Amino acid sequence: xxxxxxxxxxxxxxxxxxxxxxxxxxxxxxxxxxxxxxxxxxxxxxxxxxxxxxxxxxxxxxxxxxxxxxxxxxxxxxxxxxxxxxxxxxxxxxxxxxxxxxxxxxxxxxxxxxxxxxxxxxxxxxxxxxxxxxxxxxxxxxxxxxxxxxxxxxxxxxxxxxxxxxxxxxxxxxxxxxxxxxxxxxxxxxxxxxxxxxxxxxxxxxxxxxxxxxxxxxxxxxxxxxxxxxxxxxxxxxxxxxxxxxxxxxxxxxxxxxxxxxxxxxxxxxxxxxxxxxxxxxxxxxxxxxxxxxxxxxxx
Numbered sequence: 001x002x003x004x005x006x007x008x009x010x011x012x013x014x015x016x017x018x019x020x021x022x023x024x025x026x027x028x029x030x031x032x033x034x035x036x037x038x039x040x041x042x043x044x045x046x047x048x049x050x051x052x053x054x055x056x057x058x059x060x061x062x063x064x065x066x067x068x069x070x071x072x073x074x075x076x077x078x079x080x081x082x083x084x085x086x087x088x089x090x091x092x093x094x095x096x097x098x099x100x101x102x103x104x105x106x107x108x109x110x111x112x113x114x115x116x117x118x119x120x121x122x123x124x125x126x127x128x129x130x131x132x133x134x135x136x137x138x139x140x141x142x143x144x145x146x147x148x149x150x151x152x153x154x155x156x157x158x159x160x161x162x163x164x165x166x167x168x169x170x171x172x173x174x175x176x177x178x179x180x181x182x183x184x185x186x187x188x189x190x191x192x193x194x195x196x197x198x199x200x201x202x203x204x205x206x207x208x209x210x211x212x213x214x215x216x217x218x219x220x221x222x223x224x225x226x227x228x229x230x231x232x233x234x235x236x237x238x239x240x241x242x243x244x245x246x247x248x249x250x251x252x253x254x255x256x257x258x259x260x261x262x263x264x265x266x267x268x269x270x271x272x273x274x275x276x277x278x279x280x281x282x283x284x285x286x287x288x289x290x291x292x293x294x295x296x297x298x299x300x
Contacts, residue, residue, distance in 0.1 A: 006255045017254055025143045026207075029151050030246040033204050034216060036155040038242030039162060040200040041221035042235050043193065047173045050218050052089055052103065052194065055111040057201040057213035059085040062118030069125045075150065078202040085110050086198035090191035147206070154203045158196055169193060170231070212261040216242055219268030223275035241271055 007013055017023050044053050059081040067077025092106035162169070172179040172189050180186050201213050208216050220241035224234040249264035256263070 004255050013251075013255070017251060022143065023250075023254060025145065025148055026250055027247070029143050029148045030207060030250050031243065032148070032151045032155045033207055034242040034246040035239055036158050036200055037204050037213075037216045038220055038239035039159060039235065040196060041217040041242070042224065042238040043162075043169060043173065044197065045218060045221040045225055046170075047193070049103075049194075049197070050214070052107050053197050053201060053217055054214060055089070055107045055114070056082050056085050056194075056198050057205050057210050057217075058111055059114045060202065060205045060210035062114045062121060063202075065118045065121035065125065069121045075147075075206070078205065079199065081114070082198035082202040083195060085114060086194040087191065090194040143207070151203050151206075154199055158199050161192070161196055165189060165192060207260070208264055209261050212265050215261070215265040215268040216245060219272045220245055223272045226272075226275040226279045245271060 004016060018027075041053075044050060060078050063077035063079075063081025064074045065077075066072075066081065067074045088110050089103060089106050092103055168179065168184050168189055171182070172184060172186050176186050179189075201217065204213050204216055221234075221238040223241055224237035227237060228234050245264055245268045248267045249260055252263045252267075253260040
């Protein structure tokens with residue numbers, strides 16, 4: 001296999017990309033992760049828990065280093081570390097301003113403690129932690145059928161949980177006091193959603209890397225919510241944008257010498273900026289003109 005180069009025929013380029021099994025696996029895994037991240041990210045942005053999601057993703061580092069130290073699979077380390085971090089953050093938070101403040105403080109503490117623990121595991125490990133750069137910045141190489149199947153199972157579990165929690169979670173996100181007045185277990189739902197974030201970022205970081213989960217989890221959802229306030233439409237756009245970011249990132253990365261994470265992040269950032277510009281233009285056009293600046297006033 002030589003260095004692939006883009007041609008002027010996109011059909012041939014796609015055919016070449018799909019002729020290799022590792023790229024087929026990468027596209028399948030990327031599609032699964034993008035759909036899951038698009039849905040979960042929409043709630044993360046709505047609930048303003050981006051910092052919590054980022055910290056949970058950072059726990060992939062102590063998870064991988066701890067798994068290497070104790071002779072466990074790195075994937076298991078991802079899920080265990082992210083799940084424990086989600087529980088630690090969730091138990092410290094709650095509804096209302098005080099709850100959010102407590103969650104924010106817990107997020108910072110968990111992040112610092114997790115990174116310190118990761119460096120401790122790394123120093124105690126006698127060997128060299130394989131693919132450290134991949135852990136941090138992601139790759140599409142080496143994704144096998146077992147990983148695709150595992151990601152599919154995780155995605156099914158996450159989406160099924162969101163279907164069950166959808167309406168209560170939406171109410172708790174928009175008005176936790178009203179949700180509590182209706183008898184909803186707000187604290188339980190908050191912790192449950194943080195566990196969903198843990199599962200999602202543990203799966204997503206295997207492709208994007210721990211440091212670049214934001215590109216797929218936050219940017220598409222933030223762009224979608226910037227374009228429309230309608231929940232159903234913005235949720236659908238979030239999934240579409242996440243798929244677009246992943247597919248473009250994988251395609252460009254295949255024909256480039258640069259890593260996947262750079263292109264996923266660049267496409268996600270460009271999409272977010274474009275959505276903000278479209279929203280600003282739309283708001284400017286809908287803004288009513290003042291009497292002094294209207295054409296009738298000028299003619300008078």
